[in-house]
Amino acid sequence: MEPVTTHSNHDEPAAASPIWPWVVIETLTSPDETTVVLDGASPRAFSRLNRTSVARASATAARMLGPLVAECASMSKPRDKYFPLRDDQLRRMMTIPVLGPSGHVHAVAVWVGGVEEPLPRTPIIGAIEWSVKGLAVANPAAQYLFRAPQGDLLTGHTIPEMLAAFDIWPDRPGFLSLFNLENLDVAADQWSGTATLHYDNPTDTHELFIAARAVGTGPNRVVRAVVTDITGTQNPGHADLTLVAVRAMPITPGHAVALADLKTGFIHEWLTSSPSSPLAAWRHHNPEFDDNSKLDVVQTCFALATGVRDTATHEVRVRFDPADDWIPLLAKWTLIGGGDRPQALIDVTPLAPISAPMVTGCRMCQDMANRNNAPHQ
Incomplete structure (x- = not known):
């Protein structure tokens, strides 16, 4: 903990006993590129640090905020400093890093309060x-x-x-x-x-x-x-009515229905006739296509996204692990939305029996296979 040297014209106190909420500052790009994403209970869409409740309440806190957040994120350790207000009472600025799954600091939580005040629970x-x-x-x-x-x-x-x-x-x-x-x-x-x-x-x-x-x-x-x-x-927010309709569609047993975003090539909805369908486990894995199938899929996404065609049907081969066999599929594509974000509905039918578990060594696939093979009461 380090004291902060300030000028003689100390800040006006925000209140006789100020209560300042936690502020969450993202450091997703780097410790030196920071914006606010949460101020108390209110979300902020990449706001500047000088717009936080901390910065607005104290000019000294505003000057401290950026450097202390950068120090906390760079060191991946909690950091704190003191500063006085006009009433000569010390305030404490506390910063706590939020580590991401790969070790990068995604955010820093900041709190300001009296020296004797207990640290409130972090969000x-x-x-x-x-x-x-x-x-x-x-x-x-x-x-x-x-x-x-x-x-x-x-x-x-x-x-x-x-x-x-x-x-x-x-x-x-x-x-x-x-x-x-x-x-x-x-x-x-x-x-x-x-x-x-x-x-x-x-x-x-x-x-x-x-x-x-x-x-x-x-x-x-x-x-x-x-x-x-x-x-x-x-x-x-309001529900996407197209998505609501897709999720309510009746699906033929042995088939799956996918909703594809054509500008990414991502399947972002994968639906089956029942949770016990062998195809349900496919949502848990990204497919790998053979070379010819990969070319077919890319060309189909481009043709539908650019309005060259509205439908497409082709056979492709996929697998979900290099140790597994290729699975032949029949895919029928239908463009269901154009504009800036074209989407396609895909009816998927396997042309060969599906193994269970679908991916060898996958715990989730094995659990699903065990449930499907369990005797029914």
């Missing part, structure tokens, strides 16, 4: 990182906020697997734009938005705020995000 701050292929890894706080299955630390989760947990994700197109294919559109550098999900029962609704930035280029590009619970601070 639950999740940290997630996606690869360029859309595979997610996360810290335990994000696992808790996303209500991942017990024992599953969101390691290698796919985009459709993650999004399936949410009832409402109003700006799904904006989120997906972080992963745009270079030949179809420029990928976005940042995105923030809300998402709604239920926890233990249908009435236990929670609103999460997510702020994400992309770092790097090509195969080294990653998307890092900070997640916080803002339940009760604003009205939940």
